Amino acid sequence: MNGGRLKNVQFPCRTCPLRANPIFRDFTKTELDFVERFKTGELTAAAQSVILREGAASAHLYTVLSGVGFRYKSLPDGGRQILNFVFPGDLIGLQGAVAREMQHSVEALTDVILCVFERERIWKLYESYPSLAFDITWLASREERFLDEHLLNVGRRSAMKRIAYLVMHLHTRVVALRMNRVQAKHEVIEVPLTQQHIADALGLSLVHTNKSLRKLERMGLIGWSQRMMVLPDLSRLKALADWDNESETIRPLI
Amino acid sequence: MNGGRLKNVQFPCRTCPLRANPIFRDFTKTELDFVERFKTGELTAAAQSVILREGAASAHLYTVLSGVGFRYKSLPDGGRQILNFVFPGDLIGLQGAVAREMQHSVEALTDVILCVFERERIWKLYESYPSLAFDITWLASREERFLDEHLLNVGRRSAMKRIAYLVMHLHTRVVALRMNRVQAKHEVIEVPLTQQHIADALGLSLVHTNKSLRKLERMGLIGWSQRMMVLPDLSRLKALADWDNESETIRPLI
DNA sequence: CGCTTACTTGACATTGGTCAATTATGGTGG
DNA sequence: CCACCATAATTGACCAATGTCAAGTAAGCG
Numbered sequence: 001m002n003g004g005r006l007k008n009v010q011f012p013c014r015t016c017p018l019r020a021n022p023i024f025r026d027f028t029k030t031e032l033d034f035v036e037r038f039k040t041g042e043l044t045a046a047a048q049s050v051i052l053r054e055g056a057a058s059a060h061l062y063t064v065l066s067g068v069g070f071r072y073k074s075l076p077d078g079g080r081q082i083l084n085f086v087f088p089g090d091l092i093g094l095q096g097a098v099a100r101e102m103q104h105s106v107e108a109l110t111d112v113i114l115c116v117f118e119r120e121r122i123w124k125l126y127e128s129y130p131s132l133a134f135d136i137t138w139l140a141s142r143e144e145r146f147l148d149e150h151l152l153n154v155g156r157r158s159a160m161k162r163i164a165y166l167v168m169h170l171h172t173r174v175v176a177l178r179m180n181r182v183q184a185k186h187e188v189i190e191v192p193l194t195q196q197h198i199a200d201a202l203g204l205s206l207v208h209t210n211k212s213l214r215k216l217e218r219m220g221l222i223g224w225s226q227r228m229m230v231l232p233d234l235s236r237l238k239a240l241a242d243w244d245n246e247s248e249t250i251r252p253l254i
Numbered sequence: 255m256n257g258g259r260l261k262n263v264q265f266p267c268r269t270c271p272l273r274a275n276p277i278f279r280d281f282t283k284t285e286l287d288f289v290e291r292f293k294t295g296e297l298t299a300a301a302q303s304v305i306l307r308e309g310a311a312s313a314h315l316y317t318v319l320s321g322v323g324f325r326y327k328s329l330p331d332g333g334r335q336i337l338n339f340v341f342p343g344d345l346i347g348l349q350g351a352v353a354r355e356m357q358h359s360v361e362a363l364t365d366v367i368l369c370v371f372e373r374e375r376i377w378k379l380y381e382s383y384p385s386l387a388f389d390i391t392w393l394a395s396r397e398e399r400f401l402d403e404h405l406l407n408v409g410r411r412s413a414m415k416r417i418a419y420l421v422m423h424l425h426t427r428v429v430a431l432r433m434n435r436v437q438a439k440h441e442v443i444e445v446p447l448t449q450q451h452i453a454d455a456l457g458l459s460l461v462h463t464n465k466s467l468r469k470l471e472r473m474g475l476i477g478w479s480q481r482m483m484v485l486p487d488l489s490r491l492k493a494l495a496d497w498d499n500e501s502e503t504i505r506p507l508i
Numbered sequence: 509c510g511c512t513t514a515c516t517t518g519a520c521a522t523t524g525g526t527c528a529a530t531t532a533t534g535g536t537g538g
Numbered sequence: 539c540c541a542c543c544a545t546a547a548t549t550g551a552c553c554a555a556t557g558t559c560a561a562g563t564a565a566g567c568g
Contacts, residue, residue, distance in 0.1 A: 071402075073402060073403070073406045075406070075410055075411075075496065076496055079410045080410075081405060081406040081409045081410045083402050083405055083406075094391075094395060095395055095398070095399065098391060098392050098395045099392075099395065099396075099399075099503075103399050103402060103403075104402055123384075123388075126384040126385075126387055126388045127384045130377075130380040130381045130384070130387065131380075133380055133384065133387045133388070133391070134377075134380045134387070136391055137348075137352060137387070137390055137391050137394060138352050138353075140391060140394040140395060140398065141348060141349055141352045141353065141394060142353075143398060144349070144394065144397060144398055144401065145349065145353075145357050147398065147401040147402070147405060148325075148327060148337050148357060148358055148401070149327070149357075150405060151335060151337055151401065151404060151405050151408065152327045152329070152335040152337075154405065154408055154409045154457065155335045155408045155456070155457030156329055156333045156334075156335045156457060157329075158555080158556095159555075159556070194513090194514065194515090195514075195515070196514085202409070203408065203409030203410060204556075204557090205556070205557050205558075206515090207516090207517090207556090207557070207558075207559090208555085208556050208557065210515065210516065210517085211516085211517080211556095212556095213515095214515095214516075214517090226565080226566090242329065242330055249353075412523080412524095413523080413524070448545090448546065448547090449546075449547065450546085458524075458525090459524070459525050459526075460546095460547090461524090461525070461526075461527090461548085461549090462523085462524050462525065464546095464547065464548060464549085465524095465548085465549085466524095467547095468547095468548075468549095478547095480533080480534090
């Protein structure tokens with residue numbers, strides 16, 4: 001349609017730096033052309049800003065190009081439950097594209113760059129690009145898997161195990177993206193989180209989260225200092241978390 | 255392909271008793287024809303039997319035609335977390351169709367009749383029936399919404415509120431299906447659950463669940479006897495649960 | 509340097525968990 | 539219809555994990 005028109009885009013899909021990562025499946029030229037036309041722009045969200053708000057009818061669908069955020073729901077009493085974290089390559093706002101309005105919010109932890117897609121055009125995608133439509137289902141299914149695991153974690157594990165599991169989850173996702181180019185052993189991850197975020201993700205109080213983190217530190221399982229998390233003993237950490245997930249598989253990037 | 259062949263099917267899609275319910279969107283003749291060919295048979299699962307098992311590679315995708323069940327994950331120590339309940343019209347096994355193997359199990363609470371679809375043919379659906387492909391995404395998104403809410407419930411609410419919320423959730427879904435044809439006020443629902451199921455869904459112990467249920471009963475919010483739940487005061491129950499969800503919207507039935 | 513946000517820690521309160529025993533309920537064979 | 543059995547529900551006593559409150563200390567930033 002407007003395939004040839006110039007858009008205000010710094011990262012055309014064809015030369016997308018994220019797509020260079022082999023964790024994302026190869027797209028055919030046709031697919032890539034469509035996605036590039038599907039993408040209508042880029043948006044930058046500052047750290048701490050709200051990208052999508054519960055109750056709002058979003059006109060857009062986004063893919064995270066860079067940065068980290070989280071999905072959450074709020075309670076009338078001010079309580080907050082973090083549902084999942086959002087990393088580069090994640091599609092957000094699908095709920096708003098499929099239903100009338102968003103049922104959860106998304107907030108940026110770091111500055112975030114988003115690829116913007118018009119929700120209307122998702123129809124065109126389903127009509128003409130079945131492989132991409134399948135990819136969207138695939139991504140939704142992956143998100144559901146994360147939620148299932150998270151719910152098991154919160155519903156049935158002790159505070160210590162919950163934290164261990166969350167750390168392993170974050171570690172796995174960060175490693176898959178190679179966001180840490182630091183060392184061979186991959187035992188350091190950068191996590192732009194506050195202890196309050198961990199508490200809100202795990203259904204714990206801030207104080208108890210802090211005490212549990214310190215305990216894990218004394219046990220030599222994690223180190224925590226200025227936004228860096230050190231994991232000196234992955235195998236003991238995995239054991240504590242009942243971690244038996246594989247590393248992330250190749251996935252689509254829309 | 256085998257469109258005209260006779261299959262061992264008691265409930266052809268065209269005359270599907272479930273589809274008669276206006277909660278399901280109208281399908282075009284084309285869509286209906288495809289679904290009917292997509293469906294390769296029916297399967298009956300006895301109450302208490304496991305329909306899909308975690309770790310198994312399912313060759314099938316199912317739609318629940320009648321009966322009730324639940325999705326769950328198990329822990330090495332024998333613990334179990336119920337992720338969601340499964341009602342007529344729900345699609346199950348999508349994870350197995352999209353990934354290599356199931357990451358959760360599904361068990362029948364009552365006898366269940368399932369429509370069986372071959373996972374291979376889901377490709378054909380995506381290629382040729384974009385509206386149905388979109389429907390699958392829609393259903394996945396609905397499931398994700400339930401999970402988000404469930405996680406908020408388990409992570410951030412007290413036992414009493416958790417139960418109130420779950421009861422409202424079940425009430426809403428049952429009413430949408432008109433499984434209770436009893437009264438105008440809709441304040442009685444049949445729930446084939448044991449208190450252990452409620453406990454496992456809410457991340458509570460059996461004993462505490464029991465005590466909380468009795469307390470809710472004494473407060474006049476719920477009555478519980480032989481698989482029937484009476485809700486004498488929906489508005490107070492909603493208030494306790496912070497319930498502000500709309501009733502179920504029209505949805506696809508595949 | 510002073511301010512604000514994040515992190516720590518101790519004392520204490522409470523929710524919810526565990527154990528153990530008892531009672532109800534439903535189904536089955538006689 | 540009854541005795542028996544298995545499963546589910548109920549209850550009390552006690553315990554432990556986690557939450558709340560309050561008072562710091564440390565760290566990042568203009």
